[in-house]
Amino acid sequence: MLEMLSIDFMQRALLAALLVGTVAPMVGIFLVQRRLALIGDGMGHVALAGVAIGLVTNQAPVLAALVLAVAAAVLIELLRARGRTNGDVALAVIFYGGIAAGVVIISKAPDGTPANLMKYLFGSILTTQRSDLVVFAVLAAVIAVTTWLLRPRLFAVANDEEYARAVGLPVLPLNIVLAVLTATTVVVAMRVVGLLLISALMIVPNAAGQLVARSFSSGLRWAVAFGLVSAVGGVALSYPLNTPSGGTIVLLAVALFVVTSVVTGLTSRLGGHRHPVAERHDHEHGDTCGHPAVAHGDHVDYVHDGHRHAAHESHYDEHGHHGHHGADEPEQTTTGARP
Ligand SMILES: [Zn+2]
Ligand SMILES: [Zn+2]
């Protein structure tokens, strides 16, 4: 296994996997939150048309894919902002138009063989060039920094658009930024994961992360960890197994998800119920937040979205009809069911 580290293209492939495994789940967490899990898939369709144009015109396919995917991303958000019903149909038209144009155009490329198409669709470790890697590294750094800096705002918008608008966040620009980040991630990932499977690497590690994490930030850390293991492990395995890197990466991510759900299922059965944490809670309650405060034993609950929330360490608990828990009770995933 270790000999692969001395192979030039494997070094590049592993480095690319490192980049992709980090940024794909970072962007994906907001897509999961916005319930747009499959939008990366659609962006992949559009990017394919860009790849095809790049191959036919002998321009850089990566650049062409980037330009087209980003343009489609902006267009989609503008259409979505104008109304939901037409927006969904417009999405489908753009995505199907993208893949159809990609397939037709690529058939006219000088080396437009099915194999050539396959490596963009399913990923191929052999195709990462040194010059591509530099571009990918720069793009990945931009994605990671932008996502990290805008994290609270993207979270607020993805979580509750109405609320974000009410507190004066620029909802449309933030949605456009997220769409552009998604499009860029798709292009960065296309050589390693492939355009058809990149959506999976944005979503599946987040699904696994949400099983173990109790808060948004720990969910993000877990998702990146799962993404890194899947991407680097998948590339490493695809070499001796002689399989497409994209499929291997995604199968590994799915396997991690399955193992995680079995393990978390077992620990919660052995250790009793977790106490009810307020899910996806981005709002900080306090005297001036405007939510009605209700005294509840030794602490204060806030009435929020029809629930009662109580501050508990770094998160908020649901304190509905299920009674009260003491403030000095240790927070453990293994504490027993509350009275
Ligand atoms: Zn509040
Ligand atoms: Zn709340």
Ligand SMILES: [Zn+2]
């Ligand atoms: Zn708690």
Ligand SMILES: [Zn+2]
């Ligand atoms: Zn309470």
